[in-house]
Amino acid sequence: xxxxxxxxxxxxxxxxxxxxxxxxxxxxxxxxxxxxxxxxxxxxxxxxxxxxxxxxxxxxxxxxxxxxxxxxxxxxxxxxxxxxxxxxxxxxxxxxxxxxxxxxxxxxxxxxxxxxxxxxxxxxxxxxxxxxxxxxxxxxxxxxxxxxxxxxxxxxxxxxxxxxxxxxxxxxxxxxxxxxxxxxxxxxxxxxxxxxxxxxxxxxxxxxxxxxxxxxxxx
Amino acid sequence: xxxxxxxxxxxxxxxxxxxxxxxxxxxxxxxxxxxxxxxxxxxxxxxxxxxxxxxxxxxxxxxxxxxxxxxxxxxxxxxxxxxxxxxxxxxxxxxxxxxxxxxxxxxxxxxxxxxxxxxxxxxxxxxxxxxxxxxxxxxxxxxxxxxxxxxxxxxxxxxxxxxxxxxxxxxxxxxxxxxxxxxxxxxxxxxxxxxxxxxxxxxxxxxxxxxxxxxxxxx
Numbered sequence: 001x002x003x004x005x006x007x008x009x010x011x012x013x014x015x016x017x018x019x020x021x022x023x024x025x026x027x028x029x030x031x032x033x034x035x036x037x038x039x040x041x042x043x044x045x046x047x048x049x050x051x052x053x054x055x056x057x058x059x060x061x062x063x064x065x066x067x068x069x070x071x072x073x074x075x076x077x078x079x080x081x082x083x084x085x086x087x088x089x090x091x092x093x094x095x096x097x098x099x100x101x102x103x104x105x106x107x108x109x110x111x112x113x114x115x116x117x118x119x120x121x122x123x124x125x126x127x128x129x130x131x132x133x134x135x136x137x138x139x140x141x142x143x144x145x146x147x148x149x150x151x152x153x154x155x156x157x158x159x160x161x162x163x164x165x166x167x168x169x170x171x172x173x174x175x176x177x178x179x180x181x182x183x184x185x186x187x188x189x190x191x192x193x194x195x196x197x198x199x200x201x202x203x204x205x206x207x208x209x210x211x212x213x214x215x216x217x218x219x
Numbered sequence: 220x221x222x223x224x225x226x227x228x229x230x231x232x233x234x235x236x237x238x239x240x241x242x243x244x245x246x247x248x249x250x251x252x253x254x255x256x257x258x259x260x261x262x263x264x265x266x267x268x269x270x271x272x273x274x275x276x277x278x279x280x281x282x283x284x285x286x287x288x289x290x291x292x293x294x295x296x297x298x299x300x301x302x303x304x305x306x307x308x309x310x311x312x313x314x315x316x317x318x319x320x321x322x323x324x325x326x327x328x329x330x331x332x333x334x335x336x337x338x339x340x341x342x343x344x345x346x347x348x349x350x351x352x353x354x355x356x357x358x359x360x361x362x363x364x365x366x367x368x369x370x371x372x373x374x375x376x377x378x379x380x381x382x383x384x385x386x387x388x389x390x391x392x393x394x395x396x397x398x399x400x401x402x403x404x405x406x407x408x409x410x411x412x413x414x415x416x417x418x419x420x421x422x423x424x425x426x427x428x429x430x431x432x433x434x435x436x437x438x
Contacts, residue, residue: 008339008340008341009340010340010341010343055341080337080338085338085340085343086340086343087340088337088338088339088340118299118307119299119304119307120227120307121227121228121229121304121305121306121307122227122229122274122345124229124304124305126341
């Protein structure tokens with residue numbers, strides 16, 4: 001039986017979401033090792049990868065359950081007892097056998113939270129404190145990323161991808177409870193792309209961002 | 220020049236506040252090592268100790284600054300640049316040379332936050348998720364701790380203290396943004412006392428708590 005699993009996690013103390021040979025300290029490294037303790041030997045397929053230190057509020061995955069795990073309410077309960085406090089199973093739901101968490105995802109959404117003023121030791125895992133935020137400039141310039149671009153200059157070096165072209169379908173800035181939230185929606189993102197785009201929005205002007213998007217000048 | 224320093228910290232990844240010989244991973248172990256990098260070789264005197272995993276929103280301390288550190292605004296700025304993100308200097312303020320963070324403290328306040336329902340991976344460092352909270356019972360029973368008691372049964376074993384008698388001057392329960400907050404104010408607390416009192420409030424009835432406070436029966 002194929003099930004869709006929705007996870008939320010605080011990524012602070014993990015080395016990214018994807019399973020790695022070198023370390024077990026990744027979201028899916030831990031998740032799969034706990035599944036295997038329950039007799040579920042499966043590679044979890046996730047909608048996308050998150051980088052080191054990145055959190056997820058709604059990461060969609062799928063696995064095929066062995067026949068002895070029919071009680072998905074109980075499975076959710078047991079998983080949440082066994083998982084570290086920083087990883088939480090929000091939902092497990094039966095889906096059709098051709099559901100695919102990665103290929104069926106129509107878009108991925110990232111939110112990057114920044115805030116003016118003194119840093120707060122209780123928020124530092126979720127919020128980047130920045131001085132002198134020009135919210136109007138950021139709201140305008142974030143639109144430069146819209147559409148299809150070669151994001152080669154917005155990718156961490158050493159990434160191994162077939163193409164650095166991505167299509168960003170929605171970007172905007174909004175305020176919520178004193179935070180400034182930068183919203184990005186795309187078919188997919190390159191490694192560190194969000195962080196590098198936010199860095200550009202904070203430090204560069206429109207002309208410099210356009211130069212980078214047209215691969216003219218890497219700053 | 221003596222200064223009062225107010226710290227806030229997320230205690231999650233530290234082994235308590237107090238400096239230890241065995242590890243440098245404590246709040247004041249780290250704080251003093253950074254002070255010493257700035258030429259300030261001082262034992263920081265704090266108003267009180269916090270246990271492993273306990274946070275502080277307003278920990279008052281004092282030190283005596285050497286004459287070359289007169290610019291306390293700059294000192295605060297430099298400290299906040301050097302400290303880990305989880306420790307923050309809220310305030311540095313000149314005080315009279317007889318000010319003492321520990322002896323001049325008239326009371327210490329702790330808040331313990333509990334919440335009904337599914338655990339939240341983004342709040343687990345600050346909130347304990349509990350099912351079936353009887354807020355009325357807790358509001359009544361928290362008053363049992365008021366006044367002077369021998370809290371020997373509300374102390375972690377192996378603690379080395381002269382007396383286990385403490386005077387609790389204020390306790391109450393209130394709700395804030397969906398959280399239930401247990402408030403305790405006292406002249407001082409024993410090691411793990413707050414955690415053990417909260418455990419008692421969640422699991423015991425009034426009679427059982429009174430038994431423990433009168434040292435009749437340890438549960």
